[in-house]
Structure formats: structure tokens, C-alpha cells
Amino acid sequence: MGLFDAISNTFSGSSDDIWDTISQPSDLESIVDKSGNRPQLIYKHSNRCSVCFVAKGNLEQSSKQLLEHADMHYLNVVKNRSASDSVASKLNVRHESPQVILLDEGEVVWHASHGKIEGSKILEQLS
Structure with a gap:
């Protein structure tokens, strides 16, 4: 998937579901609790980063397969900075964006x- 396809998918609104x-x-507390029954995927995204648009597009391309194994959560790190900081500190994973945490x-x-960040690599982890 190219950069323009990824940007188009991000702004089309078709991925909201x-x-x-x-x-x-x-x-985050709810997500950690849910992970006791089913894996949870957190994707951290910045609208200021072109790499993020490509990563998000790649995840959305694989979403049908990913959703068979895990719930998918989206975190806009610019708009929701306090939530992003909470994820980094409570999960003890250094902040980066784009970033996927399983x-x-x-x-x-x-x-x-x-x-x-590739759907196939995440699916390997979920298998």
C-alpha cells in the first residue's frame, strides 16, 4: 500500500468500525481487563507523521484477519496526550509513533x- 492509499483510507471514514x-x-484499564479474555491491540498514531498513515493503512488492510484474534484500539497521541502517556507508563513501553502494542x-x-508494523507480523504473534 502506498502513502496516498493510506492517507485516502485514513480520511475516508470507512475504517471507523x-x-x-x-x-x-x-x-487503558478496561483494555487491560479485556485482555484477560481476548488479546487487545493498541495502535498509537500521530496525524503529524506520514509513516503513521502508512502503518495505519497496513493495519486496516489486515483488519479482517486481525479482528478474528484481537480487538483493535486507536490512540491519537497528539489529541489524547495524557492517554498516550498513561499507556507508556502503565505498560512500561517507551512511547513511539506509530506504535503497536499487543x-x-x-x-x-x-x-x-x-x-x-505489519499485519502479518502481528498475526504471527496472535497464532
């Missing part, structure tokens, strides 16, 4: 950033 939005620090049974089991 894929993501549960993280908008405040307390949302939780299972209350623990971070895998995380990646930038060009390492």
Missing part, C-alpha cells in the same frame, strides 16, 4: 514501531 478509540487514560492476559506480549 474497525477501531475502538482510546480518548482518556482510564480507557496485550494478552494483562501483559504486553509484543510491540513494534515504525516500519516493523
